[in-house]
Amino acid sequence: MSVTGPRLQPTLFERSRPGRGGGKIPHPPAGALDRIPADARRTSPPALPEMNEPDVVRHYVNLSQLNFAVDTGFYPLGSCTMKFNPKLNEWAARLPGFANLHPLAPDAIAQGTLQLLFELEEALAAISGMRAVTLQPAAGAQGELTGILMIRAYHRDRGDTARTDILVPDSSHGTNPATASMAGFRTITIPSAPDGGVDVEAFKAALGPQTAAVMITNPSTLGLFEARIGELLDAVHAAGALAYMDGANLNAIMGRFKPGEAGFDVMHFNVHKTFSTPHGGGGPGAGPVGVGEALIPYLPSPRVLQVEDGSFRLERDGERPSSIGRLRSFVGNTGVLVRAYAYIRAHGASGLCEVSDDAVLAANYLRQRLSEAYDIPYDRHCKHEFVASAATIKRETGVRTLDIAKRLIDFGYHPPTIYFPLIVEEGMLIEPTETESIETLDAFADTLIAIAAEAHTDPEMVTSAPHTAPVRRLDEATAARQPNLRWRSVPTFEMPCPD
Amino acid sequence: MPYGPHTASDRERMLAALGLTSVDELFDDIPSAMRASPLDLPPPQPELELAARLDALSRRNRTDLASFLGAGVYRHWSPPAVDQLLLRGEWYTAYTPYQPEVSQGTLQSIYEYESLLAELVDLDVVSASHYDGAAATAEAALMTCRATRRERVLISRGVHPHYRGTVATYFEGGLELQEIPLVADGDAAGTTDLAALERLLADRDRPVAGVIAAQPDFLGLLEPMPRIAELAHAAGALFVAVVEPVSLAVLAPPGAYGADIAAGEGQPLGIAPQYGGPYLGILASTDALVRQIPGRLVGMTTDLDGQRAFVMTMRAREQDIRRDKAASNICTNQALLALAASIYLATIGPHGLRDVAALGASRAADLERALAAAGAPRLHPGPYLNEFAVRVPDAPAVHARLLDRGVLAGLVLADAEPADLSLRDGLLVCATEVTTAAEIDRFAAALATELASVGSGAR
Numbered sequence: 001m002s003v004t005g006p007r008l009q010p011t012l013f014e015r016s017r018p019g020r021g022g023g024k025i026p027h028p029p030a031g032a033l034d035r036i037p038a039d040a041r042r043t044s045p046p047a048l049p050e051m052n053e054p055d056v057v058r059h060y061v062n063l064s065q066l067n068f069a070v071d072t073g074f075y076p077l078g079s080c081t082m083k084f085n086p087k088l089n090e091w092a093a094r095l096p097g098f099a100n101l102h103p104l105a106p107d108a109i110a111q112g113t114l115q116l117l118f119e120l121e122e123a124l125a126a127i128s129g130m131r132a133v134t135l136q137p138a139a140g141a142q143g144e145l146t147g148i149l150m151i152r153a154y155h156r157d158r159g160d161t162a163r164t165d166i167l168v169p170d171s172s173h174g175t176n177p178a179t180a181s182m183a184g185f186r187t188i189t190i191p192s193a194p195d196g197g198v199d200v201e202a203f204k205a206a207l208g209p210q211t212a213a214v215m216i217t218n219p220s221t222l223g224l225f226e227a228r229i230g231e232l233l234d235a236v237h238a239a240g241a242l243a244y245m246d247g248a249n250l251n252a253i254m255g256r257f258k259p260g261e262a263g264f265d266v267m268h269f270n271v272h273k274t275f276s277t278p279h280g281g282g283g284p285g286a287g288p289v290g291v292g293e294a295l296i297p298y299l300p301s302p303r304v305l306q307v308e309d310g311s312f313r314l315e316r317d318g319e320r321p322s323s324i325g326r327l328r329s330f331v332g333n334t335g336v337l338v339r340a341y342a343y344i345r346a347h348g349a350s351g352l353c354e355v356s357d358d359a360v361l362a363a364n365y366l367r368q369r370l371s372e373a374y375d376i377p378y379d380r381h382c383k384h385e386f387v388a389s390a391a392t393i394k395r396e397t398g399v400r401t402l403d404i405a406k407r408l409i410d411f412g413y414h415p416p417t418i419y420f421p422l423i424v425e426e427g428m429l430i431e432p433t434e435t436e437s438i439e440t441l442d443a444f445a446d447t448l449i450a451i452a453a454e455a456h457t458d459p460e461m462v463t464s465a466p467h468t469a470p471v472r473r474l475d476e477a478t479a480a481r482q483p484n485l486r487w488r489s490v491p492t493f494e495m496p497c498p499d
Numbered sequence: 500m501p502y503g504p505h506t507a508s509d510r511e512r513m514l515a516a517l518g519l520t521s522v523d524e525l526f527d528d529i530p531s532a533m534r535a536s537p538l539d540l541p542p543p544q545p546e547l548e549l550a551a552r553l554d555a556l557s558r559r560n561r562t563d564l565a566s567f568l569g570a571g572v573y574r575h576w577s578p579p580a581v582d583q584l585l586l587r588g589e590w591y592t593a594y595t596p597y598q599p600e601v602s603q604g605t606l607q608s609i610y611e612y613e614s615l616l617a618e619l620v621d622l623d624v625v626s627a628s629h630y631d632g633a634a635a636t637a638e639a640a641l642m643t644c645r646a647t648r649r650e651r652v653l654i655s656r657g658v659h660p661h662y663r664g665t666v667a668t669y670f671e672g673g674l675e676l677q678e679i680p681l682v683a684d685g686d687a688a689g690t691t692d693l694a695a696l697e698r699l700l701a702d703r704d705r706p707v708a709g710v711i712a713a714q715p716d717f718l719g720l721l722e723p724m725p726r727i728a729e730l731a732h733a734a735g736a737l738f739v740a741v742v743e744p745v746s747l748a749v750l751a752p753p754g755a756y757g758a759d760i761a762a763g764e765g766q767p768l769g770i771a772p773q774y775g776g777p778y779l780g781i782l783a784s785t786d787a788l789v790r791q792i793p794g795r796l797v798g799m800t801t802d803l804d805g806q807r808a809f810v811m812t813m814r815a816r817e818q819d820i821r822r823d824k825a826a827s828n829i830c831t832n833q834a835l836l837a838l839a840a841s842i843y844l845a846t847i848g849p850h851g852l853r854d855v856a857a858l859g860a861s862r863a864a865d866l867e868r869a870l871a872a873a874g875a876p877r878l879h880p881g882p883y884l885n886e887f888a889v890r891v892p893d894a895p896a897v898h899a900r901l902l903d904r905g906v907l908a909g910l911v912l913a914d915a916e917p918a919d920l921s922l923r924d925g926l927l928v929c930a931t932e933v934t935t936a937a938e939i940d941r942f943a944a945a946l947a948t949e950l951a952s953v954g955s956g957a958r
Contacts, residue, residue, distance in 0.1 A: 021847075026932070036749065046748065051845055067604035085591070100562040101562055105774070112556040142630060177822040183672045224528075227529075261533070282596070329659065329775070414601065470600070
């Protein structure tokens with residue numbers, strides 16, 4: 001094993017040299033730690049790297065250049081809404097008044113942030129048609145847990161304790177069934193209908209006095225709007241269950257469909273999808289949750305409240321006994337929420353409608369262009385994303401969707417989401433978003449069509465891709481079988497104590 | 500739309516290719532009865548005006564006070580290199596590294612994060628991050644139940660009240676959480692009551708999966724962690740240590756006293772307070788628990804040419820693979836904050852981190868002396884690192900009046916722990932390396948003035 005690639009980097013630990021670094025923090029006075037009992041003290045120092053700042057900076061700049069990112073190119077990763085991340089938002093979140101505010105600061109000195117959070121809740125309620133919103137959940141999955149725990153509390157307060165099941169379609173995000181399990185429910189998986197939509201008859205057959213809730217993604221993970229959603233929601237409510245909407249695909253429907261108006265009882269927002277907060281290489285996000293009237297009493301604490309004089313305050317712990325409690329420390333991922341607020345304000349009502357319209361238009365255009373070379377399993381207009389399939393290509397050439405995805409890398413594109421949803425053979429879920437130009441969409445379509453042709457003329461070129469990335473395909477089997485999850489260095493340096 | 504590229508003719512071209520005349524036709528599948536009412540939001544704001552609005556809102560917060568508030572979130576010097584590197588788009592506009600060939604930067608940085616934190620906590624497995632210290636603690640509690648197939652967890656009242664509340668919420672699905680009281684008085688006042696812990700562990704009909712305690716505890720006091728670990732293990736339970744990472748430069752790490760799992764808040768590692776987040780949930784475990792730890796893990800491997808490379812691994816624990824059988828529902832995590840913590844640790848170095856911890860301890864000792872002289876002695880006698888509680892008569896009112904004098908006098912403990920009457924007159928205060936002697940003087944002088952006026956009945 002070697003670090004031979006021209007761009008690969010040694011680890012921090014290999015760069016470390018005893019004696020490098022320093023100059024950041026004043027030395028403490030001698031004896032600063034004498035009052036700490038010996039048995040509570042650390043006996044051998046942690047073997048952290050010793051580096052000077054220039055080396056640290058080069059390390060991280062060089063590493064960053066091994067990444068593909070929205071700022072470097074087209075990132076049509078379905079289900080993830082990789083839209084442009086506005087730079088104003090990064091500036092705003094770093095304003096000293098926002099960045100340096102302690103989360104336990106008294107309300108009197110936190111009025112700016114509290115007002116921003118209050119207005120953001122109102123905006124999300126307006127967009128979703130929900131009655132109230134909590135900003136506390138740190139991510140979409142935590143929003144799901146919040147919603148399902150509120151549903152549990154709702155049934156319990158009605159003495160309705162026999163509801164043990166949550167119904168989830170087989171096309172759902174994995175977080176839905178995982179959330180149901182975390183909240184102590186049993187997941188019942190419902191197969192999708194042939195048209196890609198929810199199988200309403202199968203749902204109705206599974207609904208009963210044991211059903212606590214259904215979790216629906218609308219538009220679905222196939223990028224299709226659930227045309228029979230009204231019928232489904234009626235059946236859910238007739239059975240005494242509640243309806244959760246996974247809002248991951250909200251980018252398709254702003255100004256067109258409000259889940260709260262349609263009859264959903266609770267939903268989460270992924271602000272790192274719809275509202276442009278950056279994905280950060282995996283996080284952070286924020287997963288606010290909107291609720292209808294029935295679930296307002298159960299919202300997590302603390303809520304942001306407006307007082308009669310127009311000022312704002314945080315609810316005190318325990319102030320609202322019906323609350324499900326808290327899902328995390330403090331009020332939420334406020335720094336992320338500042339960015340989402342800026343995005344919503346920059347767009348206003350007309351801008352957000354245009355976002356969804358353009359996202360849907362771009363997806364349909366790309367879908368149309370690709371239909372000459374790829375299978376398009378569901379023959380109807382899509383919303384903000386669509387599934388294409390390489391099933392025919394695989395049958396004719398042996399080239400798989402995975403290979404096509406890797407070949408895209410050679411042409412400077414991030415691959416789409418592949419093999420999700422699980423119900424489409426050789427599927428690729430493509431989401432262009434509204435911030436990509438028609439030139440980009442055309443160039444991407446030309447490339448995918450060319451790769452489809454290449455699969456017939458030179459399949460080896462596709463199956464051995466990528467050829468231009470910093471590394472080739474990885475040995476994932478060994479990584480899982482013999483996990484190496486940390487650097488192990490032998491501490492060889494002395495640690496002089498300043499005191 | 501401020502960031503969109505499409506001109507009217509672009510849209511016409513796309514519609515024409517689809518054989519449509521209006522984008523409305525793409526929404527025909529929404530039943531007419533279900534179409535949205537008009538969106539009731541303010542009009543779009545041009546960037547210049549929006550920037551002014553955001554700046555004005557930020558200025559309505561006051562962050563210019565002499566602050567002694569910690570209670571789980573601490574002010575530290577973060578070298579500007581940290582934030583400047585975070586602002587590279589290649590880091591913050593990338594997604595989860597599902598395509599390792601074009602994500603080696605993120606993947607190596609996570610591997611390095613796992614390695615750095617493993618050194619700090621002295622445990623072998625570190626997950627790629629959780630939402631915050633509270634959520635990481637809740638995941639740790641759930642881990643103990645999965646690993647032992649038991650359903651009861653004991654958590655010390657010395658653990659941050661928000662963390663206890665979060666674990667309780669996560670346990671709503673049917674697990675049992677019980678609190679271990681703190682010692683009421685004497686030398687060990689404010690730390691976990693070991694006799695009570697032994698009694699709770701002795702109930703053999705309800706075996707305990709895990710015991711959770713914090714070092715330092717919420718009141719800043721040092722806990723007898725080795726003894727708590729022994730008691731937990733003797734009852735067949737796992738031990739979860741909730742730790743503050745900067746303190747681990749000088750305090751014994753969880754691995755040294757037998758903790759099976761470490762959880763904690765990574766915010767002190769160079770991350771701004773930001774009124775609650777985004778922060779960094781630290782979660783680490785022994786090798787024995789590697790199949791139980793939730794969240795992403797990155798491992799070292801090779802590519803087809805034998806080059807060293809990094810990849811997400813052991814994914815059979817995760818929700819997108821295992822669905823309802825997954826170890827957790829976590830998907831989005833706090834990767835960018837893990838990167839911030841790594842850059843902070845690399846920049847500040849091992850000696851720097853020790854200086855941060857020791858200088859904070861030194862400033863805190865100065866603060867203790869100054870406040871005692873002003874009439875506010877410590878509430879507990881035991882050792883602390885850089886945070887402690889002081890006794891102040893009528894603490895909420897004094898705290899409010901000190902705010903008017905430009906001093907944020909820590910946390911009113913009666914607000915945080917209303918059920919604990921022993922804390923009724925308490926303020927929880929902390930100092931770090933950024934606390935100055937002038938700030939300490941200002942606090943002590945203002946407090947002395949307030950206490951004199953309380954004593955004289957002037958107020």
